[in-house]
Amino acid sequence: MSPDGSMRPPLISGTEPDGIRQAARILLEGGVVGIPTETVYGLAANALDPNAVAKVFALKGRPRFDPLIVHVPALASAVELASRFPVQARRLAERFWPGPLTLVVDKAPCIPDIVTAGLPRVGLRVPAHPVAQALLQEVRIPLAAPSANPFGKTSPTSAHHVWSDFQGRVPVVDGGLCAHGIESTVVLVPGDGAPPLLLRPGAVSLDALQDTVGTVLLADHEQALRPPSPGMLARHYATDTPLHLDPQELPGQRLGWLGLGLPESPERFAVIESLSPRGDLLEAASNLFGAMRRLDAAGLEAIWAESVPDSGIGRAINDRLRRASARTAPSP
Numbered sequence: 001m002s003p004d005g006s007m008r009p010p011l012i013s014g015t016e017p018d019g020i021r022q023a024a025r026i027l028l029e030g031g032v033v034g035i036p037t038e039t040v041y042g043l044a045a046n047a048l049d050p051n052a053v054a055k056v057f058a059l060k061g062r063p064r065f066d067p068l069i070v071h072v073p074a075l076a077s078a079v080e081l082a083s084r085f086p087v088q089a090r091r092l093a094e095r096f097w098p099g100p101l102t103l104v105v106d107k108a109p110c111i112p113d114i115v116t117a118g119l120p121r122v123g124l125r126v127p128a129h130p131v132a133q134a135l136l137q138e139v140r141i142p143l144a145a146p147s148a149n150p151f152g153k154t155s156p157t158s159a160h161h162v163w164s165d166f167q168g169r170v171p172v173v174d175g176g177l178c179a180h181g182i183e184s185t186v187v188l189v190p191g192d193g194a195p196p197l198l199l200r201p202g203a204v205s206l207d208a209l210q211d212t213v214g215t216v217l218l219a220d221h222e223q224a225l226r227p228p229s230p231g232m233l234a235r236h237y238a239t240d241t242p243l244h245l246d247p248q249e250l251p252g253q254r255l256g257w258l259g260l261g262l263p264e265s266p267e268r269f270a271v272i273e274s275l276s277p278r279g280d281l282l283e284a285a286s287n288l289f290g291a292m293r294r295l296d297a298a299g300l301e302a303i304w305a306e307s308v309p310d311s312g313i314g315r316a317i318n319d320r321l322r323r324a325s326a327r328t329a330p331s332p
């Protein structure tokens with residue numbers, strides 16, 4: 001509760017210099033802060049301080065085998081955190097940074113093992129959100145930040161989502177609604193002549209990646225890397241209410257619907273969440289997690305999520321829906 005006794009979250013303002021300074025102070029003292037990015041909100045800590053990073057794992061209930069993305073203000077800072085930055089990574093960075101792309105490259109020794117879950121590579125990203133940028137420039141340290149949701153659950157696209165997920169236990173900088181609303185595309189760049197590997201589809205499409213660096217392999221095709229990226233876990237981004245992609249599996253009572261446009265038989269559904277009435281996939285992505293959360297709070301027996309066209313950012317939307325519908329829980 002805030003000091004006036006209301007349930008209004010005492011969010012830190014992302015638009016006031018005082019807010020940025022306050023958040024920076026908490027981070028420099030080894031604390032954890034919810035921060036906005038253009039994809040989803042992150043739960044940030046000093047990436048160079050293993051104790052601070054451990055707090056993020058504990059708050060999220062995240063298994064220690066799942067590495068965190070490190071956020072930096074610019075390409076030059078990313079290069080300092082890599083033991084080498086292959087030419088393909090540089091091309092991708094120059095085209096898509098600042099923006100919703102994470103590059104997984106060989107890590108520099110200064111990155112603590114807890115950040116990369118003991119892996120020899122680190123995921124690096126330069127966020128475009130002006131509040132994330134202002135904060136990174138104020139703190140002058142790299143920020144490790146997973147999405148700011150309890151492990152395996154739906155990602156947050158507003159400061160209020162973060163506040164309610166952690167019941168006020170984490171200070172949150174308010175930067176408004178996330179423009180993309182779906183996580184960054186994660187690409188591993190081996191740098192040994194092998195093609196880059198798409199570990200997680202996201203806001204930057206596969207086509208856009210291939211336009212920039214030629215062939216990009218899909219991680220599903222790459223059995224050699226185990227486990228390449230825990231974001232590939234079968235069950236993730238999940239609602240508590242069962243979510244089905246196959247309408248045959250639906251129970252009869254109090255159903256919710258999620259999809260582009262509108263359902264064919266609207267009378268079957270107690271709640272309908274149209275991701276984009278005009279069928280725009282970018283708009284759909286930005287509404288996805290908010291719509292999943294509203295359906296989850298509506299006391300439904302089940303949700304039917306209709307897949308969207310698998311092009312552009314539609315691939316990332318379908319990926320999140322598939323994982324949210326998977327029955328197998330993530331192994332700890």
Ligand code: TXA
Nearest residue numbers: 039042067068121122123146147183184228229230231
């Ligand atoms: O848009 C985003 O990426 C958001 C914002 C806050 O930046 N962050 C985010 O973090 O989605 P998280 O932790 O929820 O997802 C990060 C994904 C996971 O699938 C993780 O396994 C993968 O990136 N990842 C991070 N570092 C990695 C590494 N060194 N090797 C392989 N995969 C890595």
Ligand code: MG
Nearest residue numbers: 146147148155
């Ligand atoms: Mg996540």
